[in-house]
Amino acid sequence: MADNKTSDTLSVAVLGTGIMGAAMTRNLARAGLDVRAWNRTRAKAEPLAADGVHVTDTPGEAVAGADVVLTMLLDGPAALDAVRQATPQLAPGTLWLQMSTVGPAALEPLVRFAAEQDLRFVDAPVLGTKAPAEKGQLIVLAAGSPELRDRAGQVFDIVGGRTQWVGDDAASGAASRLKLVVNSWVLTIVGGTGETLALAKGLDVDPRDFLDAIAGGSLDMTYLRMKADLLLSGELAPSFTVSAARKDARLIAEAAEASGIRLDLAAAAAERFRRAEEQGHGGEDGVAAYFASFDG
Secondary structure, three states, X not given: OOOOOOOOOOEEEEEOXXXXXXXXXXXXXXOOOEEEEEOOOXXXXXXXXXXOOEEOOOHHHHHOOOOEEXXXXXXXXXXXXXXXXXXXXXXXXXXXXXXXXXXXXXXXXXXXXXXXXXXXXXXXXXXXXXXXXXXXXXXXXXXXXXXXHHHHHHHHHHHEEEXXXXXXXXXXXXXXXXXXXXXXXXXXXXXXXXXXXXXXXXXXXXXXXXXXXXXXXXXXOHHHHHHHHHHHHOXXXXXXXXXXXXXXXXXHHHHHHHOOOOOHHHHHHHHHHHHHHHHHXXXXXXXXXXXXXXXX
C-alpha cells in the first residue's frame, strides 16, 4: 500500500460520505489514492481528514481535476444534484462511478446527464452494509463499457472484494435492476425478522426459544441472527437504516409496478418502514421496523 502520493496517483472525488460512503472513502485514501470528499453535512465528512482525505465545502471543489467521481448518495435525485452542482469543474472524459442504489427509473436522467457532459458513466451499486464496507469487502454490481473496466477496477478492487459485471451498457440498467432484486431479498429477511420477533412478544414467547427452535436447520441463517441480536440487545446502531430501507422498498415496488409485476411484500415493507420512521426510528438499523408492529 503506497504511503506517498505521486503525479501518477489516481485522483478520486467521493460525493456522499454517509455510513457506506465514509468507509469507502477511508479505504481509498488508505490505499494511497488522492481522495477528496464532499458531504451535504460537512461535519459528517470531517473525521475522514485523519486518513488523509481532503474534505471540501462543495461538490465542485471535490471534483476539480479528479480522474474519477464516485457518487454514494441516498438516491438518484441526490446524485444528480451533486454532480450537476459540480458541472463547471468537471472535465470531459471524467469517469463517473455511480455506486448508490437509485433504481432503473432514476438511472435514466443520470445516464442522460453524463452523456450531455461527456462523462464516462458506470452504473455500479454495491451489496453489503457497514462492516463489509469498512473491510473493503463489498460486492460491486457493475454495468459499463469494457474500455472503462480497468480504470473502474482500480477503485472497485479497493472498496470491494468482488466485482460482478452484468452488462456492457450502463444505460441498460442491468446493474441497478439486479441490485433491486437482491435488496428485495434483504428486506424480506429484515422485515421478517422484525415481524417474527414482534409476534413472539405479542404471544408471550421468548424470542430466544424461537431462535433455538430453528438453530442449525434449513430455516436458520446468519443474517437473521445478526438482526435478531440487534433487537434483543437494544443496540440498533445502523448498518442499513430504516429510512434507507424505506427508500429501497419504494424503489422495488415502483420498479415492479412499471414492469407489470405485483409484489405484495415490497409495498407492505415500505409501509412498515414508513411507520417506524414516523415513530422516530429512521436513523436506526432497518430491523427497528419491528416497532411498527406496536402503537407509539
